[in-house]
Amino acid sequence: MWEHEANIGETGSGKTYQAIKAALREGRRIIYINPKPRKGAAYTDVTRNFYRAWPDEVNREDIRDLVNRGIPVEFIPDNHTQKGMEQLRIIVDEAFRLGNLTMIFDEAAIHSPEGCRWSPAIEVAERGREARIKGHFIVQSPSALSKRVLANCNVLRVFRFNPLWTSAYLEGKKLDSQALYDKLLTAPEFSYILVKGGEVLEPRRE
DSSP states (O other), X not given: OOOEEEEEOOTTSSHHHHHHHHHHHHTOEEEEEOSSOOTTOTTGGGSTTSXXXXXTTOOHHHHHHHHHTTOOEEEOOOSSHHHHHHHHHHHHHHHHHHOSEEEEETTTTTTSBTTOSOOHHHHXXXXXXXGTEEEEEEESOGGGBOHHHHTXXXXXXXXXXXXXXHHHHHHHTTOOHHHHHHHHHHXXXXXXXXXXXXXXXXXXXX
């Protein structure tokens, strides 16, 4: 029930839409971390009931109140990476106090790059299950995201991807990256391949 998941794919492949849609369908409380808010994004329809929390307009108590009331929260970290990390430390700390929720990290490598000693995503990936927190991590280039995050993901979704950024990671997991690439290339737009427990399923859409 509290399995962490990773969505990998290029920009516009549908990976963010799928993560948000799935979290809403599961009916859990949601905190969605969005470091690159965009107007008119393709997933606007699924976030229309989210409370968009800008860092200078919201505090710990606000997050607690919104989540307890069952209102999905879209948190926008500061553009300055270090400030954003400090803000996310507070958000993650509050999430651990609350428990029983899903945290979606969009562009996860921004605040959880490979080689970093601590990150909000690492905290959730390594300790989230005991607090009943499900982490869903979204990334274009898996090599840019901390290995400590990906190592804790039980479920992997592969969307249309850039081979230069993704093939090495897939091959490292003993997956045939060329076969996955070819399947996704001919599958309907926004399709993904689910990999779970070593099983590779046929392309599907949300």
